[in-house]
Amino acid sequence: MKSLRVGLGDRAYDILIAQNMLADIGRYLKEAGFAKRYFVVADSNVAEIYGEDMLASLRAAGYSPQLLTFPAGEESKNLALMGQLASRLARLGMDRNDALLALGGGVTGDLTGFLAASYMRGVSFVQVPTSLLAQVDSSVGGKTGVDIPEGKNLIGAFYQPRAVFIDSTVLKTLPAAELLNGLAEVIKYGVIYDRDFFDFLAERRLDILDLERSAIEKLVESCCAIKAAVVEADEREADLRRILNFGHTIGHAVEADSDFKLAHGSAVAIGMAAACRLAVLRGGFAASEAQRVIRLISDFGLPVSVPAAAEIKHLRGYLLSDKKTVGGRVFFVLPTAIGKVEISADIDPALLDQVLCS
Numbered sequence: 001m002k003s004l005r006v007g008l009g010d011r012a013y014d015i016l017i018a019q020n021m022l023a024d025i026g027r028y029l030k031e032a033g034f035a036k037r038y039f040v041v042a043d044s045n046v047a048e049i050y051g052e053d054m055l056a057s058l059r060a061a062g063y064s065p066q067l068l069t070f071p072a073g074e075e076s077k078n079l080a081l082m083g084q085l086a087s088r089l090a091r092l093g094m095d096r097n098d099a100l101l102a103l104g105g106g107v108t109g110d111l112t113g114f115l116a117a118s119y120m121r122g123v124s125f126v127q128v129p130t131s132l133l134a135q136v137d138s139s140v141g142g143k144t145g146v147d148i149p150e151g152k153n154l155i156g157a158f159y160q161p162r163a164v165f166i167d168s169t170v171l172k173t174l175p176a177a178e179l180l181n182g183l184a185e186v187i188k189y190g191v192i193y194d195r196d197f198f199d200f201l202a203e204r205r206l207d208i209l210d211l212e213r214s215a216i217e218k219l220v221e222s223c224c225a226i227k228a229a230v231v232e233a234d235e236r237e238a239d240l241r242r243i244l245n246f247g248h249t250i251g252h253a254v255e256a257d258s259d260f261k262l263a264h265g266s267a268v269a270i271g272m273a274a275a276c277r278l279a280v281l282r283g284g285f286a287a288s289e290a291q292r293v294i295r296l297i298s299d300f301g302l303p304v305s306v307p308a309a310a311e312i313k314h315l316r317g318y319l320l321s322d323k324k325t326v327g328g329r330v331f332f333v334l335p336t337a338i339g340k341v342e343i344s345a346d347i348d349p350a351l352l353d354q355v356l357c358s
């Protein structure tokens with residue numbers, strides 16, 4: 001088992017990573033003593049596959065857990081569903097000595113985390129992420145929230161879990177499209193922070209796509225270590241944490257323009273390719289390096305071109321209305337080398353239009 005500490009003072013917590021660890025989580029929780037009772041929240045798909053195993057693990061450790069399920073899908077990440085879950089918890093008698101356990105992908109983690117932040121003004125929660133995206137990205141860092149019709153994640157809170165348990169064997173049942181979704185964020189970590197990790201992704205690409213055990217284990221560990229280091233340095237996205245937005249500026253515009261039909265990972269992949277081209281046009285990034293990044297994204301089976309149907313004026317509008325845009329200044333995370341990025345807000349609009357067309 002691998003253990004990583006996210007050092008956030010009195011809110012510090014461990015990320016434990018091991019194969020086949022679901023059965024042992026109950027025992028770890030008992031030792032940690034975070035709570036008297038656990039309320040497991042899972043979507044319909046994950047509850048069906050892993051709900052019983054999770055409950056069995058908690059029961060074996062002496063707990064009497066409850067399982068709360070909701071329909072799978074981003075549409076469930078809303079205030080109404082959160083209210084329903086809160087009512088169910090209240091009727092089950094959940095109190096401040098109890099904790100929530102988020103078993104599932106990013107939707108489950110974001111929703112359960114925000115519920116934990118607000119139920120009785122805050123109860124403990126632990127994350128057991130089951131999608132690759134949640135394992136390498138959303139379960140670490142404490143961003144929780146729900147969507148409203150006006151925008152994704154517009155209501156939420158920074159609220160850290162007490163622990164994160166990652167069992168990469170559960171990825172076996174993850175649909176291939178969901179695996180790809182997570183891989184875009186994985187490539188992002190290599191480009192923004194760690195050239196050796198980028199090289200590893202290029203060398204072990206086929207093993208990774210086959211979910212070969214040692215490759216996946218290293219991949220998950222490296223991504224969590226990078227995310228933990230970035231979050232530790234900048235919990236609330238004042239500075240360094242903004243590098244995690246690489247590929248997300250143009251990515252969010254493309255995603256919104258598709259009316260969210262395009263998967264987040266595909267949108268981020270397109271956004272990363274566009275950011276690489278922009279960095280080359282500005283003269284801060286070697287064309288050969290950009291080629292390597294774009295080739296890797298594409299070799300993994302992710303898109304690298306802005307959809308032909310997207311209109312530039314719409315994309316520009318989305319860029320300006322992004323919640324990370326401040327006073328009309330759109331911030332771009334641009335590579336200077338593989339493993340290093342800079343943040344820039346003074347982009348020549350003509351260059352931007354050029355990359356939005358490619």
Ligand code: ADP
Nearest residue numbers: 045046072105106107108130131133170173174
């Ligand atoms: P994301 O993790 O991409 O933010 P979701 O939480 O909606 O988004 O998860 C994506 C989809 O994958 C959902 O339909 C969810 O039920 C499903 N899922 C998550 N983990 C697993 C798994 N280990 N096996 C099978 N399906 C899973």
Ligand code: ZN
Nearest residue numbers: 185248264268
């Ligand atoms: Zn993302």
